[in-house]
Amino acid sequence: METKTKQATFKTNWLRKTEVPVVIAGPCSAESEEQVFETCRKIAATGKVDILRAGIWKPRTRPGTFEGIGIKGLPWMRQMKIETGLPVTVEVAKAGHVEAALEFDIDILWVGARTTVNPFAVQEIAEAVRGVNVPILVKNPINPDLALWLGAIERFERVGIEKIGAIHRGFSNSTEKIYRNRPQWQMAIDFMAKRPELPMICDPSHICGNRHMLKAVAQKGVDLNYDGLMIESHRDPDNAWSDAKQQITPQVLGEMITSMKLRYGLEDDPTVQQSLNFMRQEINQIDEDLINLLGERMAIARQIGEYKKQNNMTILQPKRWKEILDKAQIKGEANRLSEDFMSKLLRAIHDESIDQQENIMEG
Ligand code: PEP
Ligand code: MN
Numbered sequence: 001m002e003t004k005t006k007q008a009t010f011k012t013n014w015l016r017k018t019e020v021p022v023v024i025a026g027p028c029s030a031e032s033e034e035q036v037f038e039t040c041r042k043i044a045a046t047g048k049v050d051i052l053r054a055g056i057w058k059p060r061t062r063p064g065t066f067e068g069i070g071i072k073g074l075p076w077m078r079q080m081k082i083e084t085g086l087p088v089t090v091e092v093a094k095a096g097h098v099e100a101a102l103e104f105d106i107d108i109l110w111v112g113a114r115t116t117v118n119p120f121a122v123q124e125i126a127e128a129v130r131g132v133n134v135p136i137l138v139k140n141p142i143n144p145d146l147a148l149w150l151g152a153i154e155r156f157e158r159v160g161i162e163k164i165g166a167i168h169r170g171f172s173n174s175t176e177k178i179y180r181n182r183p184q185w186q187m188a189i190d191f192m193a194k195r196p197e198l199p200m201i202c203d204p205s206h207i208c209g210n211r212h213m214l215k216a217v218a219q220k221g222v223d224l225n226y227d228g229l230m231i232e233s234h235r236d237p238d239n240a241w242s243d244a245k246q247q248i249t250p251q252v253l254g255e256m257i258t259s260m261k262l263r264y265g266l267e268d269d270p271t272v273q274q275s276l277n278f279m280r281q282e283i284n285q286i287d288e289d290l291i292n293l294l295g296e297r298m299a300i301a302r303q304i305g306e307y308k309k310q311n312n313m314t315i316l317q318p319k320r321w322k323e324i325l326d327k328a329q330i331k332g333e334a335n336r337l338s339e340d341f342m343s344k345l346l347r348a349i350h351d352e353s354i355d356q357q358e359n360i361m362e363g
Contacts, residue, residue, distance in 0.1 A: 022228030044252030180209020
């Protein structure tokens with residue numbers, strides 16, 4: 001990755017991806033002056049990072065853990081900004097944090113997932129930045145609620161903030177086993193569809209919660225056309241005071257970014273566009289056929305509904321439902337469709353059938 005291009009990207013387009021994603025990196029938490037200095041110096045030396053991050057105040061899920069070094073850490077970040085020439089960002093969760101961060105020339109403020117969920121807290125931060133045109137990044141709320149995420153962004157727009165971006169860090173779920181925070185990519189994609197002009201950053205560190213999946217998730221963000229990545233990096237990850245399992249050394253970070261497959265902006269190339277359009281037309285046709293077929297399927301479901309009504313039968317026939325699911329799984333496997341997808345698809349179709357039959361029963 002070319003450092004020069006990336007620097008220009010950041011300056012001319014507020015966090016917009018042109019050729020290479022913007023990279024924000026730094027420790028989960030600022031712990032000591034030496035830790036911040038050594039980590040940030042090493043990160044800057046990779047030449048792969050555009051913005052330095054560190055948590056100064058840490059909203060922790062449970063009490064009794066490290067809650068951040070506080071104001072004391074701000075001069076360390078300012079020093080790293082001066083020394084490396086890179087902009088710096090910290091998390092703010094209340095008005096006092098904003099005032100302190102601005103006093104120490106922090107360039108960008110970010111709102112954490114545990115704050116985005118609370119409209120009062122977001123509004124308090126918004127009031128604190130009213131009239132100060134500081135760039136703001138808003139992480140998704142911990143629960144998968146698109147309106148809450150968009151609403152937080154709107155609160156900053158209403159106080160006149162012009163440079164706003166979103167960070168996708170995944171959604172917590174007590175049954176989740178693979179990720180620390182399930183990505184639910186579709187929610188970020190829906191966000192991008194609603195607000196295409198806003199930059200979207202992927203935070204693989206908090207999505208994964210571990211190191212081994214980090215690169216794959218970062219790559220997925222790049223493949224989905226995210227504008228940038230926020231990745232936690234620490235001089236000594238195993239001994240980090242917070243999020244030790246997911247942090248990587250600056251060296252590993254540099255190697256990871258270098259080895260990522262970048263998707264250059266070939267979208268504007270006419271030949272590429274033509275082939276893509278051709279394939280998309282096929283997709284459009286198939287989608288149309290699928291919808292027509294679903295319509296036919298529902299028409300038959302309604303007929304069955306009438307029949308069940310006449311014969312006083314219940315809508316749900318569990319044996320029949322199991323038979324449909326089992327058959328679909330076998331067919332799905334033969335067509336390279338995952339078990340999870342087949343089950344979601346069939347459930348959605350079945351739900352619609354039940355609704356339609358219910359209308360018949362009631363009508
Ligand atoms: C962080 O970035 O260190 C952090 C606390 O993240 P999140 O708000 O996504 O949990
Ligand atoms: Mn963290």
